[in-house]
Amino acid sequence: MNNKFLPISRADMEERGWDELDFIVVTADAYVDHHSFGTAIISRVLEKEGYKVGIIAQPNWKSTEDFMKLGKPRLGFLVNAGNMDSMVNHYSVSKRARDKDLYSPGGKMGYRPDRATIVYCNKIREAYKHVPIVIGGIEASLRRFAHYDYWSDRVRNSILIDSGADLLIYGMGEKPIVNVANALNDGFDPKYISFIDGTCYLADSLDEVYGDYVLLPSMEEVSTDKRKYAEAFKIQYDEQDPYRGKMLVQQHGVKYLVQNRPEKPLNREELDAVYALPYAKTYHPIYESMGGIPAINEVKFSIVNNRGCFGSCSFCAITFHQGRKNASSTTWSKILSSK
Numbered sequence: 001m002n003n004k005f006l007p008i009s010r011a012d013m014e015e016r017g018w019d020e021l022d023f024i025v026v027t028a029d030a031y032v033d034h035h036s037f038g039t040a041i042i043s044r045v046l047e048k049e050g051y052k053v054g055i056i057a058q059p060n061w062k063s064t065e066d067f068m069k070l071g072k073p074r075l076g077f078l079v080n081a082g083n084m085d086s087m088v089n090h091y092s093v094s095k096r097a098r099d100k101d102l103y104s105p106g107g108k109m110g111y112r113p114d115r116a117t118i119v120y121c122n123k124i125r126e127a128y129k130h131v132p133i134v135i136g137g138i139e140a141s142l143r144r145f146a147h148y149d150y151w152s153d154r155v156r157n158s159i160l161i162d163s164g165a166d167l168l169i170y171g172m173g174e175k176p177i178v179n180v181a182n183a184l185n186d187g188f189d190p191k192y193i194s195f196i197d198g199t200c201y202l203a204d205s206l207d208e209v210y211g212d213y214v215l216l217p218s219m220e221e222v223s224t225d226k227r228k229y230a231e232a233f234k235i236q237y238d239e240q241d242p243y244r245g246k247m248l249v250q251q252h253g254v255k256y257l258v259q260n261r262p263e264k265p266l267n268r269e270e271l272d273a274v275y276a277l278p279y280a281k282t283y284h285p286i287y288e289s290m291g292g293i294p295a296i297n298e299v300k301f302s303i304v305n306n307r308g309c310f311g312s313c314s315f316c317a318i319t320f321h322q323g324r325k326n327a328s329s330t331t332w333s334k335i336l337s338s339k
Contacts, residue, residue: 005033005284006043007054010070022051023181024073026124027137028089028116029082029103029295030287031057033280036299037083038137038173044277045174051075051181057284058104058111061119064127072131075184077124078177079165080137081116083295087151090114095151106291114151121163132190134180135159136169141321144170144200144259145236145250146219148229155223158250158257160200166190168200171321172307174274175263198263203256206249213247213258214239220251242323265308265327272330275304305329 007013008031013021023046027039034040043053054073059066082089082103089112091097097109104111113119117139124133143159160168167190169176176198183193194201194208203209216235217228232250239245242262250257266274281300283293306328312319 005031005055005280006047007070008057008284008286013054013070018052020052020071021054021073022046022075022185023078024054024056024070025078025080026056026059026067026120027080027082028058028086028112028120030105030111030283030293031055032103032283032293032296034282034296034299035275035277035279035304036302038080039082040279041274041277042078042136042173042177044279045178045274046181048277049178049181051185059120059123061113061116061123064123067120067123067127072128075181076132076134076166076190077128079117079120079124079133079135079140079163081139082112082137085139085142086112086114086116091151100294102295103293105287105293107294108291117159118163121165125164132167132184133163133165134167134169134177135163135165136173136177138317138321140168141170142317144168145216145232145248145257146222146252155219155229157219157252158200160202160257161252161255166201167193169198170200170259171198171262171323172265173198174266174270194258195260197261200257200259202252203249203258204254206256209247209249209256209258211247213249216248216250218251219253237320240320240323242325262323265323265325268328268330271304271307271327275329303329 025039025043046053054070089101100107101109117135121133140159145158146155149156176196179196214235216232221228222232239248240262242264245262247261248259283296287293306326308322308326309318310324
């Protein structure tokens with residue numbers, strides 16, 4: 001490995017002598033190869049495991065052309081909406097359209113669609129009908145169950161239903177993505193990849209769910225009864241613990257959304273290894289003439305010291321996404337020990 005950017009064009013693939021990619025990451029953010037960006041972390045982790053990875057950043061979602069520019073991946077597409085939920089990226093709490101997108105070239109709006117994860121998956125299905133699709137990132141992670149959608153003022157399906165993806169990775173994805181990648185590489189059909197912690201999948205019946213699980217109030221119940229919605233959320237909250245959390249199941253019509261147990265957090269050595277990967281530490285040069293990517297400015301020289309938070313503040317997504325277990329890096333340990 002080196003700190004060169006991952007392929008974003010056929011020319012880049014040819015330069016590396018690659019005829020095809022194992023995975024293509026489709027993201028609603030511009031391509032920034034920095035450890036503060038989920039796309040960069042997941043891509044570098046897979047690269048370290050020996051997989052060939054390419055990036056399609058902010059594709060034109062009005063046709064399939066951009067989704068096909070790197071060809072059909074050998075193992076699958078990995079889709080995320082970027083470092084922010086795409087609706088939060090687009091609209092203020094008063095539902096006013098924002099005028100800046102710090103994760104896009106020059107800070108300009110218009111490079112991503114609303115509900116980007118769903119839109120991108122639909123376009124990939126249009127281009128390649130049977131290719132495996134795995135969704136992740138904060139938009140997918142926080143919408144993994146039936147959820148209240150502020151923008152439409154209604155309860156929506158799990159994003160796994162609406163996107164048509166095969167698998168959803170929730171929370172911190174380094175371990176699950178490697179396990180999913182290895183399963184696909186071993187020839188598993190995506191519908192049989194139902195055994196990996198930190199993932200969600202769809203089952204046709206409860207007979208397909210193996211192991212002890214907690215049955216949540218159904219999509220129909222939580223969308224029509226506020227008490228059932230609150231009950232479902234409390235169960236989700238209580239079972240978020242990575243050590244004692246149980247498998248959760250929620251019926252969506254004729255399908256069952258199954259959330260496997262949370263993945264264990266990375267230990268200190270694993271966390272250090274993730275952040276020691278050869279990131280270029282900046283945005284791709286193609287954005288230079290477009291004004292760069294403003295989001296890099298406040299994190300360019302950052303050092304990650306920990307993940308997770310025990311606070312569980314009602315206004316914050318960290319607990320539900322990263323978990324309450326606090327994992328720290330060696331850097332943070334050295335800072336504490338020096339005081």
